[in-house]
Amino acid sequence: MGETGGVLTRFKNPEYTGENRCLPCTIVNGLIAAVVSVAVGAALSTSSSVTTGTAIGGGVFLVSVAAIYFRGYLVPGTPELTKRYFPPWLLSLFGKGPAAGTTYDSDLDPEVALQEVGALEPCPEGDDLCLTETFRADWNDEIDRIKAEDVSRERLLDLLDIDEGTVEFEEFGDAFQASVNERVVGKWESEAAFLADLGAANVLADRYRNWEQLPVYEQSQLLNGIRLFIDTCPECGGIPEFGTDTVESCCSTHQVAAVSCTDCDARLFESQPI
Incomplete structure (x- = not known):
């Protein structure tokens, strides 16, 4: 047999x-x-x-x-x-479309909130936002410490106040996501993105008032928001670059805006262009 x-x-x-x-x-x-x-x-x-x-x-x-x-x-x-030929709304019913996932109602504006805690500020030139020097230094220090201590994924769950026993991790190549009671609470495009979030969570826990009381999805919004501005790859120290890419699965193909480090091919941020 x-x-x-x-x-x-x-x-x-x-x-x-x-x-x-x-x-x-x-x-x-x-x-x-x-x-x-x-x-x-x-x-x-x-x-x-x-x-x-x-x-x-x-x-x-x-x-x-x-x-x-x-x-x-x-x-x-x-x-x-x-x-x-399959429309995105049909593919999303099977979890295959680019719009698949859970959406939460929230009044949180990540850019405003991150400016209020001193993580972002207007760039010296132009209308964009940049990391503040103090947040950049604290963030990089935390990432270096985490790498030296070889901290596991469970540490981020502690900072998000999630009971480890209720979490399920799903792997998608280099990317992975965490779900609690079948509800996605975090997605990471790579281990480098995870390191960035873990370091940022440590810093924001000290700066953001009542961080522990924030719903998990709002904490995730802030971590995703700040990761978009990262200027040093946590994995290899290279300089991330912004661009677009075509993401292909078994059932769909769609364009995404992406921040990646070309030195080590680590994807740090990915989002559908609006």
Whole structure:
């Protein structure tokens, strides 16, 4: 049995099966398989016998299901078709669209709040905002200390006042997210982004009045807001650069605004352009 399973596994396409399986593709191909099987069975029932038509139609369906299971799709090119023709709102129902996620109502304005605690200030030239020198120094010191102590992810959860036992981490390549009771409370594009947030959380906990009383999603808003302004990569010390990138999943392709360090290819911030 084990040997048979190993042989069958070799026929699997890992790009579109297992954790990478595209649910919309599977559903669409499953419907196609059902329609084709019924059509074949009906046609043969008319020209031959009902028993023969039903048997062959059922056989077509089983072969089709096997193809979907092992290859991820029945009709060649289905993943590309879902990217091109499925609207974002439909993909988001399956957690595949760029708009997938949980949205919270909040009156918090991160830029205003971060200026009030001395983390941001108007740039000397231009209308943009920049890190204050004191916050930059404190932030970098915290990141250096965290790296030296090899602090784990659980430390950030402590600062966000989240019970470790209720947290579930999901990995997506270099990126990962934390969920509490199936509600996403934090997303990090890389370990470098996580280090940036952990250092910023330590500094903001000292500067922001009643930090501990803030809802987790508002704390996350502030951490995401300040990370956009980071000017030194926590992982390799390189200079982050702002640009746009195309993010591609099994079912969708969309543009994002991104802050990345080209020295070590660490993604520090990612957001859909408005």
